[in-house]
Amino acid sequence: MVRELTVPVPRLTVITLGVSDIRASIAFYDSLGFSRRLKATGEAVAFYDTGGPVLALYPWDQLAADAALPDNPRPSTFRGMTLAWNCRTRAEVDAVLAFAVDKGAALLKAAHETDYGGYAGYFTDLDGHPWEVVVAPGIDVGDDRRVHLAE
Structure with missing residues (x-):
């Protein structure tokens, strides 16, 4: 008897x-305004509601050990991944970048016109994780803080 595999619903x-x-x-991350949840975890792990x-x-x-990866050497260059903070307007991009830097982020790249018709800049958090702050065609941010993609 052949068992059929059930295809799981993909989700991040x-x-x-x-x-x-x-x-x-x-x-x-508290100072950036993200809403911390499950505070009972103390400083073992922190969870933030991001609207997604x-x-x-x-x-x-501990994360390296949990994933069975070496802790050292830690990458000091680009890790092949960025996080994104999508905005509604170019002015919001500028405001978010200035706000993040004021809270301790490092400005990686000032906001600029992109070749795809958007407007974006980058900052890094305290550990060098890069964040793109962007307004892009076809990606809208709703009142629910979630991104809505064009078909």
């Missing part, structure tokens, strides 16, 4: 960032 639910100093990273997938912060060495 949590993005976990490995961080060097959980206390400092919690303070940083959950953002989690977890100590770098």
Whole structure:
């Protein structure tokens, strides 16, 4: 008898960032205005409501161990991944970049016109995780804070 595999429903639910100093990273993401949930976890792990997938912060060495990956050497260059903070307007992009830098982020690339008709810039968090702040054609941000993609 051949068993048919049930195809699971694909979904991205949590993005976990490995961080060097959980206390400092919690303070940083709190200061950006993300809403922390499940605070009972203390400083073991932090979960944030982002209006979409959950953002989690977890100590770098423990995250590496959990994934059965080496803790060292830690990458000091681009890791092949960015996070994005989509905005409604170009003015909002500028405001978010300035706000993040004021809260301790490092400006990686100033906001600029993109070749696809958008407007974007980059900052990095305390551990160098790059965030793109962007307004892009075909991607709208609703009142629910979720992105809505054109067909």
